[in-house]
Amino acid sequence: MSKTVESRIAGTLIPTPDITPEELQLAVRNHSMPLEALHYPITPIGLHYLLIHFDIPVVDAGTWELAIGGHVERRLRLSLDDIKSRPQTTIAVTLECAGNGRARLSPRPMSQPWLSEAVGTAEWTGTPLGPILAEAGLRESAREVVFTGLDRGVQGGIDQLYERSIPLADAQRPEVMLVHAINGQPLPPQHGFPVRLIVPGWYGMTHVKWLRSITVTDAPFEGYQQARAYHYRVSDQGEGEAVTRMLPRALMVPPGVPDFMSRTRFVSPGTYTIEGRAWSGLGTVTRVEFSDDGGRSWVQVELGAALSPFAWRGWQHHWKAEPGEHELCVRATDSEGNVQPDTQSWNLEGVQNNAVQRVRVIANPVDEVQAPADEYRS
Amino acid sequence: MSKTVESRIAGTLIPTPDITPEELQLAVRNHSMPLEALHYPITPIGLHYLLIHFDIPVVDAGTWELAIGGHVERRLRLSLDDIKSRPQTTIAVTLECAGNGRARLSPRPMSQPWLSEAVGTAEWTGTPLGPILAEAGLRESAREVVFTGLDRGVQGGIDQLYERSIPLADAQRPEVMLVHAINGQPLPPQHGFPVRLIVPGWYGMTHVKWLRSITVTDAPFEGYQQARAYHYRVSDQGEGEAVTRMLPRALMVPPGVPDFMSRTRFVSPGTYTIEGRAWSGLGTVTRVEFSDDGGRSWVQVELGAALSPFAWRGWQHHWKAEPGEHELCVRATDSEGNVQPDTQSWNLEGVQNNAVQRVRVIANPVDEVQAPADEYRS
Numbered sequence: 046m047s048k049t050v051e052s053r054i055a056g057t058l059i060p061t062p063d064i065t066p067e068e069l070q071l072a073v074r075n076h077s078m079p080l081e082a083l084h085y086p087i088t089p090i091g092l093h094y095l096l097i098h099f100d101i102p103v104v105d106a107g108t109w110e111l112a113i114g115g116h117v118e119r120r121l122r123l124s125l126d127d128i129k130s131r132p133q134t135t136i137a138v139t140l141e142c143a144g145n146g147r148a149r150l151s152p153r154p155m156s157q158p159w160l161s162e163a164v165g166t167a168e169w170t171g172t173p174l175g176p177i178l179a180e181a182g183l184r185e186s187a188r189e190v191v192f193t194g195l196d197r198g199v200q201g202g203i204d205q206l207y208e209r210s211i212p213l214a215d216a217q218r219p220e221v222m223l224v225h226a227i228n229g230q231p232l233p234p235q236h237g238f239p240v241r242l243i244v245p246g247w248y249g250m251t252h253v254k255w256l257r258s259i260t261v262t263d264a265p266f267e268g269y270q271q272a273r274a275y276h277y278r279v280s281d282q283g284e285g286e287a288v289t290r291m292l293p294r295a296l297m298v299p300p301g302v303p304d305f306m307s308r309t310r311f312v313s314p315g316t317y318t319i320e321g322r323a324w325s326g327l328g329t330v331t332r333v334e335f336s337d338d339g340g341r342s343w344v345q346v347e348l349g350a351a352l353s354p355f356a357w358r359g360w361q362h363h364w365k366a367e368p369g370e371h372e373l374c375v376r377a378t379d380s381e382g383n384v385q386p387d388t389q390s391w392n393l394e395g396v397q398n399n400a401v402q403r404v405r406v407i408a409n410p411v412d413e414v415q416a417p418a419d420e421y422r423s
Numbered sequence: 424m425s426k427t428v429e430s431r432i433a434g435t436l437i438p439t440p441d442i443t444p445e446e447l448q449l450a451v452r453n454h455s456m457p458l459e460a461l462h463y464p465i466t467p468i469g470l471h472y473l474l475i476h477f478d479i480p481v482v483d484a485g486t487w488e489l490a491i492g493g494h495v496e497r498r499l500r501l502s503l504d505d506i507k508s509r510p511q512t513t514i515a516v517t518l519e520c521a522g523n524g525r526a527r528l529s530p531r532p533m534s535q536p537w538l539s540e541a542v543g544t545a546e547w548t549g550t551p552l553g554p555i556l557a558e559a560g561l562r563e564s565a566r567e568v569v570f571t572g573l574d575r576g577v578q579g580g581i582d583q584l585y586e587r588s589i590p591l592a593d594a595q596r597p598e599v600m601l602v603h604a605i606n607g608q609p610l611p612p613q614h615g616f617p618v619r620l621i622v623p624g625w626y627g628m629t630h631v632k633w634l635r636s637i638t639v640t641d642a643p644f645e646g647y648q649q650a651r652a653y654h655y656r657v658s659d660q661g662e663g664e665a666v667t668r669m670l671p672r673a674l675m676v677p678p679g680v681p682d683f684m685s686r687t688r689f690v691s692p693g694t695y696t697i698e699g700r701a702w703s704g705l706g707t708v709t710r711v712e713f714s715d716d717g718g719r720s721w722v723q724v725e726l727g728a729a730l731s732p733f734a735w736r737g738w739q740h741h742w743k744a745e746p747g748e749h750e751l752c753v754r755a756t757d758s759e760g761n762v763q764p765d766t767q768s769w770n771l772e773g774v775q776n777n778a779v780q781r782v783r784v785i786a787n788p789v790d791e792v793q794a795p796a797d798e799y800r801s
Binding site: 062063065067069070072076079081084085089090091093095097098099156158160162200204233234235299302303306307308311418 | 441446468471477536540577578680
């Protein structure tokens, strides 16, 4: 295993809208949530987005153990049964990939080419992390908590297990959990079986899957995924700003029916209920606005209740489709005053691009619909 | 809704290996099965491939009914409970998209750009179709059976519900089923909730999801997905040959660990058990061969049992990785004498490309592995 061969350096930029074969390899592996699945308050298993850096590990739950060590008074080893026998909580949490929207940037940072759909909301069941850390006994020197997964690969020229850290204070928040179930079922392999971390409000890279160990450290973690990747930076100078919590975003279910290839939407003129979801990791979504003229004018839409403080809120809006072509947009504002920008926020890694969604819709009178077989045959 | 606007004509060819933004839109919607999931004899929900032409419909199972009509003595309407109260069968079936391998062709037909992973095997539960057709009473004129889904969109310039037919004799085969469960659970939305068709042995386009109606016809069905799409043709002249049953294919779990971006595989020199699966819709897989020199020499591997006559067979092979670079290949032969070709079988739609899989592996002595946090901290 070599550190130096064959690994692309982060920061490669692609000047064309066309996608390289290497990016395609990632796009076929990593699943996004088809936008019509925004209809469901809880994303069905198999429609939730997935970003998996390396391979999905095969884990034997019977022998699996989670090691807890580092700057603690006593090391712990927890089995899956140990985790299930602790106090259990279920919470709805929206997860979004930090790279959502990357493929809309120009030039495009070379990595997983997400459009707008790298999101999902699930009901996660498990046990809070804080009491486990307390049981291990935090030393005075404790500062960060590093989560190490069983998924291994080479990135940035470094052979590594996937690992990320969060500050100790964040790890002790009551909503931070070790979970073993999604939507009432044991985690499937792709969601981190048998146990993963959930850090509500943060972008997806933080929620380490296939947990192997938890290490309390006395210094900032310098691993690749923490210190090099997942930074917002617009130049090679300086480290940039670490990506943490999700910026606000609203998405709509595209109305009407699609063209297979172009995904252009067609509706007959008339009034439609446009529905969607909105979320922010920085606060509560307080306003969602809709535009049918490409963002020149906006109207406020009706907001539904959130499933939890860490899950998206539903919204809907009655839209009258006049004949012609329309560009529908939606944008969210949160309680901290963060508003989605109308334009892309370009950066070297293509993270945190929460520019407003734009959906092209053509409203034409129906001229001819191919009747299905049962309507034109006796 | 217009027939004429905005719809790409089938047959557009892309001369470069780069993927257009339109193809990317399809690639982020449609899920393939990461190759490491070949480890599982039954593909976990969420890892099975998905190809969805239009949008995933939202269906209310309480009011849903399946209409059976056309050239029958009596029309039937079946509820979900009606289908569940009929005799139940569970069968393991391998499904593969007819377009699997399309993105490896040059020039590349414009459509969903699959690499090699558009496959999956599930245990489907439901009731055989034949007795339902018998109950409706087939007229002497009956010739084909058309299956119409609730998924609607524009393709080839035609506004349509997705629909496909099979000859009556095929529809009466005992393994052809209307299913309501996958892997012991109700169908999730993306797999055709509440009821879909399963036609074991055939490529995926035949297994119509979100069934709305079944129509017995006295003439070949001329709908878009049947008469125009899904044909093997190498020129615009003539109709080509209709795509039906799956050609043989073997795939391996790529050994070692991947580079995030290039997906190149790294192993330390040593002996590895290479595992994979092989299937054919034309017969039983009788031989799987492995090569570590790009297909210049082949050795036969050990075959496991099939889960059913319609599911893939596992295989494994002990491979000694000598230091250096290797191109691993695998190919299947079936009981009808069909063998996977070494080279692409180019055609206008990019269907049935079952050329052998090629996996590049670099075997290097370990020089430095980044230790995970728990190994380098006290």
